[in-house]
Amino acid sequence: MNMNNRNVWIGVAVVAGLLLVFFVGRTFFAKDTLPPAREQEQAEEGTRQEQLTLHQVCRYADSVGIDTTRFATITTDSKAVISDKLSRLLVEIRYGKKPSRVAYSGLKETIDSTWGKQAASAFSPVQLQQTATFGPYNQLVGHYNRLRNRANASPAVADTLRLIRQTLNFYRYTNRFEADKFVLVNIPAGELNVFDRDGKRLLPMQVIAGKADKRTPCMTTYIKGIVAYPYWNVPRGIALEEMLPRMKRDLSYIYNQNLQILDEKDKEVDPEEIDWENLSATNFPYRVRQASGCENSLGLIKFELENPLAIYLHDTNSRDLFTLTTDRWRSHGCVRVQKPVELANLVLGKQTFDAGFMDRCLIDQKPKTLAIPKPVPVFIAYNTADVDASGKLRIYRDVYALD
Template identity: 70%
Template sequence: MDQRKLKIGAAVVAGLVILFIAGRQFLKWQSTQKDQARVEQANKQAEKEAKQTVASLHQLCRYADSVGIDTSRYVVEPDADKAEAGAKLTALLMEVRYGKKPSRMTYNGLPEAVDSSWAKKVGTTVSLKMMTEFATFAPYNQLATYYNRLRKRAKGNPAVSDSLRQIRQTLNFYRYVNRFNPDQFVIVNIPAGELNVFDRTGKRLLPMQVIAGKPDKRTPCMTTYIKDIVAYPYWNVPRKIALEEMLPRMQRDLSYIYNQNLQILDEKNREVDPEEIDWEGLSTTNFPYRVRQASGCENSLGLIKFDLENPLAIYLHDTNSRDLFTLTADRWRSHGCVRVQKPVELANLVLGKQTFDAGFMNRCMIDQKPQTLSIPKRFPVFIAYNTADVDAAGKLKFYKDVYALNE
């Protein structure tokens, strides 16, 4: 009887052990099935998101193509994973909104206001409506319309292809301006010989002609800002001009100094009497002076100077030869600075109030010292080289490549 009980007990224990092992195996199998189901679900979700990202990227590429962006760098295979497609989608979103830095920019003096997290926040939900919300600048949209019209007849036509290339450069420039988020700003377009003050919608607040640097004294492209405005400025003659152009004339005839209202200053910024200088002993390598032109109507900078932040001594200014705006179509004859046609109007706009009246340019008061006027805030200035653009009437214009930069 005892043996029978022992056998029964052993059988029960064995059964329980088997049941325990079987239960554990079942639970393990069940857990594995759930894990596999989760993995399969995650894979399906990742595949779905990858396809959605690839689809969004393809949609964005079509839009980017329509505004002159080279999308060949953003192409992915249909089965690309989410990480690859997502990285290119983010990069393309940033280029659509902010463009690329133009290759011709010599100096960048404006701090960028780029929202670097914006593209990631967008995710894969990309729509045409969202893209057009950032394309509110009227000249940009007008130029994009012309670009798409020309694309339809570009095949086999080199002239049209070159025109498209020029338009693409300008479209990218306008996208690049978005990096600075300006409310009002100046654009000087060198090939057009024009200056425009725009608001953020693209409205032209103050169009005018300008005279920029001649081909051998090019005005550099830059992003900068007006720091202040100087009424009755001195012209501190750049040393190269003083040595190469003025010194030989001064050595030949001292009357040149008086006729041009020039002042010779020593190293301590004290004015020196030209009659007391040993001109024969001076040369381009031995000239311990600097040259300044006195303020007044005959000053080469005219009566108003707009100081720009840059290390290249480039600024906007009035001119003592205002008739050049009406007597000639040659808009490229300066040493690099930009002469403006409407200095009073520009100054009042930048200052935000009527500081100079209409008669300021004609009074030309004598014995005036330079007066620096502070502006309410930095006023952005973009000096660009756009050979294709739209004019005030919204018509497509191609300008002469005065510096031969498109060759």
């Protein structure tokens, strides 16, 4: 082959290679680059799918008492806006909103903020149902949907639905706190229940909460310790408003109530040596404490709660109130419990107090603090609509006129 022929063949090969590269490249880019109209069509389809998913989730949210008007979309909403609403709604379905009446929040919230996006990307109705494992919640949802069909029948039904929605949100809110069991005090019901995570009632009992003018505040907190044979450190308001006038009239009141007068150094002062005539609500340099024992207003067991409001659970020296009257709202704000021994043993995780502890009532006992294995969450709530142990819907008296 001469030099000229060789050059010709080389030229042909180069041209063929360039043509091959051109056609292969055109085919590749044709697959990767869609016409603008096609891209727009795919984007619109993605937005429609997101709207459809949000619509499905809204239907479920409506069925569990969530106001979905806040998650409504408009035609100009982008897919990103719709996705954000969907994610926020899913998080509310699982974790609820903070109840407006909580006066103190002492529990650390644990919210998986990414869960909403993950659930949205792989949405299924079953997934939502799996977030609701708490028995009383599901029972209440059943009553809510039963009554929804009658909402227009009377204002009373509509009002009942509103009360149920508040309680449903409260139960969702408890999902923010991780614990294998928790204590729930429901003020309008005059009840305390210890629930496990499935909603089983481990220890139901009656309680006595604050009277209407001495309301027990709603809070999230935890039991941090148990005190056997506690002192009652009388709140200053009670000492000045209720006790001081009686002590000034008759010193025997101090002895009959087993009260101790302490100075600013917490040293006990002999009542006979105090100049009571010159004392008043604005001039009282002492604090009042009730000695431990059977006559102590806190009874023999006190459950210390973490909070700055001086609220705690405790036994009482008037246990007959649980049987002689149905008035469950007569304290100064703290919560008297019907079964202090059983509650203490459950919190301690062992049989620390025997059945006869409440009857022996030893004298001259000093307070003894018992450490608990781990803090037990406590919710003090105001739920006027709830279910009882049999699953029956109950509407309780609005004792504080809050609803």
